[in-house]
Amino acid sequence: MQASERHFASVFEMAPVAMVITKGDENRIVEVNAAFKSLTGYTDHALVDRLADDLQLWNDAAQRVELETEIRERNGIRGHDVRLLHKNGETLDCLVSAERISVDGTPCVVWLYQDISARRRGELELVEAIDAVMKDANWLSRSIMDKLATLRNPRASAGTTPPTTELSKREREVLELICQDLDDAAIATRLDLSRNTVRNHVARLYAKIGVNRRSAAIVWAHERGVGA
Structure with missing residues (x-):
């Protein structure tokens, strides 16, 4: 074995990140390191020369x-982002990267799996906590609402917003005025509509975006750059 291959084998086995080497179009497992066995609960005997499907x-x-x-x-x-399954059936949230390599002249792929399960659980717990606060958030200032919206959905602040529901021009106008803290009466005056008409627009708006209170509508809007 060449020195470079011996070095790779040593790094592969000692790496703290879970790693797998597969070969062929069917990606048959030929090597796994200690970190991968620890992550998934499998042994060498159970993994080597097996297919991921198996x-x-x-x-x-x-x-x-x-x-x-x-x-x-x-x-x-x-x-x-992928999800692996532990031997005991537990779901593991991971980030996977892979690269085509050559081992002893044989085309192979080396896979690296970073376990982010704990981080993902923390993110979900944070979202649940923020949602609990927002259930009765009428007393919160708009600046605090903006910050909570960013924490709840950091992708929005990074420029990657979730898909938006198709709103009519009037519904968007109503939503923008809600974001300005206007109540139904003030919205009716601003748009020269009756209060009943405004209430109907608000009801349809809530149904479209899946919320049932003004504070949640404001968060939904700010996550998508509406009324910000």
Whole structure:
């Protein structure tokens, strides 16, 4: 074995990140490191020379097939969100990266799995806590609401907003005025509408965006750059 290959083998086994080497179009497992065995609960005997399909390692087999195709087309992938399954059935949230390599002249793929399960649980707990506060948030200032909205959905502040529901021009106008802290009477005056008409617009708006109170509508709007 060449010195570079011996060095790679040593780094592979001692790496704190879970790693797997597969070969062939079917991605048969040929090597796993200690971190991967610790992550998934499997032994060498259970993993080596097996297919991921045989072991049901991936929660979404279709996603694995898509990533394998991308690896063949682009020679690698970086930082994809995936879910693995522990031997005991527990779901593991991971970031996976992979790269095509050659081992003893054989085309292979090295996979790296970063376990982010604890971080993901923390994010979900934070969202639940913020949602609990927002259930009765009429007393919160708009600046605090903006900050809570950003914490609840950090992707929005990074410029990656979730898909928006199609709103009519009038519904968008009503939503923007709600974000300005106007009540139904003030909105009716601003738009030259009756209060009953405004209430109907608000009801349809709430139904479309899936909320049932003004504070939640404001958060929904700010997450999508409406009324900000």
